[in-house]
Amino acid sequence: MEYLSQADPILGQAITRLGKLERKVMPDMFSALxxxxxxxxISAKAAGTVWGRMQRELGEITSGNLSGYTAEQIQSCGITRRKAINIRQIARTIEQGELSLDELHSLPDEEVIARLTSLPGVGRWTAEMLLLHALQRPDVVSWGDIAIRRGMKKLYQLDQLDKAQFNRYCEKYAPVGSVASIYLWVISFE
Known part of the structure; x- marks a missing residue:
């Protein structure tokens, strides 16, 4: 927080106003995925509702457990058919040892992204959310996250935000961009 306040006084004012924020962490890589x-x-609220329903109706969120359900059973928890198929396939891929989630802890960010995006239904944004919330990497600011971009636009009073501007802000935030991301999310919903 101190570093960001020094590196970017405008963000620093928001940090002072908002105070210390807690980030939600999901250390289990499979459930985080x-x-x-x-x-x-979908909204965070909708995701939380589906997550709770999955836990109640399907039990423990592990690759071994979810690979035993059909896509239809997974879908019945309130997600699209495509997401249900992808979740089932991801569970099977992990269960069959085709990808080790444990290995991701020791890899650089871009390699983690490359491995995760090889899974069905996992794009760069999803991989970056795992870097941030599961692996707790320190410098993740996702261009693909609409709320982060909206937070930047609000914070800096911008009508438009292009990738080059976004990257300049990210350079200011480095090497603690993940903290900036958390503040930008909150700012986006103010």
């Missing part, structure tokens, strides 16, 4: 897939293109 499933949660991120659920959360694609």
């Amino acid at each position: 499933v949660y991120a897939v659920i959360g694609q293109l």
Whole structure:
């Protein structure tokens, strides 16, 4: 927080106003991955509702457990058919040892993104959310996250935000961009 306040006084004012924010962390890589897939293109509230329903109706969110359900059973928790198929396929891929989520802890960010985006239904944004919320990487600011971009626009009073501007702000935030992301999310919903 101190570093960001020094590096960017405008963000620093928002940090002072908002105070210390807590970030939600999901250290279990598989459940974090499933949660991120659920959360694609829906509100955080809707994702939380589906997540709770999955836990109640399907039980523990593990690759072994979810690979035993049909896509229809997974879909019945309130997600699209495509997401249900992808979650089931991801569970099977992990369960069959085709991708080790444990190995991701020791890899650089871009390699983690490359491995995760090889899974069905996992794009760059989803991989970046895992970097941030599961692997707790320090410098993740996702261009693909609409709320982060909206937060930047509000914070800096911009009508438009292009990728070059976004990248300049990210350079200011480095090497603690993940903290900036958390503040930008909150700012976007103010």
